Amino acid sequence: MSSIAALRAHLLATGLAGAVGTLREGSLRSYRLFAARDPRVTLGLAARGEWSAGDVMALMADRCGVSADPNERTGPDVIDPERTLTALxxxxxxxxxxxxxxxxxxxxxxxxxxLLGFYAGLADALSATGCLVLTPAQGRCVDITTRFGVRTYNLEYVRGVALVRAPGARGAGCETGAHTHSPLPLRAAVEGLAEQEGPLPDLVIGDHGWVCGAGQLGMRAIGLADTDDPALFVGEAEGRVSVVVPLDDGRRPAHYRPLTRYVLKRACLSQ
Structure with a gap:
């Protein structure tokens, strides 16, 4: 994207911001669950403050631009593109x-x-500039509780980006990995670093439990989050997450490529 105006137009045209695919009722449910400290939505972050559902909604209105009216309960959620651009x-x-x-x-x-492509572009650029892209605990088993019970996954890396896969899923068509909110993969990676007596990350980049898990451990973390992922924004508000970019995290992979180019250009990391 050659300009802020073009990137803003892209965010709105693709639904990364503006009216997004995340439904209001799902976001409100997440706010209630976070207030109840449900681990499905705390994502490994133990909030220090008292966060009611109303407090969470007010925070999300401030950080994302969602409605602060509790009587608005249905329809698509909304992300203010200006907040997305500022966070980028x-x-x-x-x-x-x-x-x-x-x-x-x-x-x-x-x-x-x-989102794999978004992060892989960052990993390539950071590696090219001399950063050490860490890939600890490759292949380690991680047991994650899901709605179907406890499932065992393997921690793997694709182009320098960690993800989890079900055993035997490698090469299964276009499958790249499992969707998870758990902080356990991050903890497994950190344990692997400790075992190797290698350096801890100066920066963790990701989403869901990767960001919240890192923030909980006192590591600097930045990431992306949708309107139904309040834990990252609470972490940011409490000073344990450095930056959270509000956007719809369920769009087509190609829609995130302009964002990769934009942040790399601003960071003077364009290749």
């Missing part, structure tokens, strides 16, 4: 800082079917 700039500034000191970075996603 802050996200890029974090990349520039870690690149300037050739820091160690860990990238991981719970949305590999949608």
């Amino acid at each position: 700039d802050a996200f890029a500034d974090q990349l520039a800082e870690v690149a300037a000191r050739r820091g160690a970075v860990l990238l991981g996603t719970g949305h590999p079917d949608r």
Whole structure:
């Protein structure tokens, strides 16, 4: 994207911002569950403050631009593109800082079917500038509780980006990995680093439990989050997550490529 105006238009045209695919009723449910400290939505973050459902809604209205009216209960949720653009700039500034000191970075996603390409572009650029892209605990088993019970996944890396796959799923058609909100893959990766006595990440980049899990452990973390993922924004509000970019995280993978180009250009990491 050659300009802010073009990127804003792209966000609105693709539904990454503006009226998004996430439904209002789902977001409200997440706010209630977060207030109840349900681990399905806390994503590994133990909030320090008292967060009622109303508090969470007010925060999401401030950080994302969703409606602050509790009587609005149905229809598509809304993300203010200006908030997305502002957060993308802050996200890029974090990349520039870690690149300037050739820091160690860990990238991981719970949305590999949608967001793998976005993160892989960042990993390639950071590696090219001299950053150490960490890939610890390759192949380690991670037991994650799902709505179908406990499932065992393997921690794997694709182009420097961590994800989890069901055993035997490698090469299964176009499958890239499992969708998960769990912080356990992040914890497995950190355990792997400790066992290797290698450097801890100067920056964790990702979504869901990768960001919240890192923030809970005191690591600097930045990421992307939808309107039904309040934990990342609570982490940001409490100072344990550095930057969260509000956007719809369930769109076509190609829709995120202009965002990769934009943040890399702003961070002076374009190849």
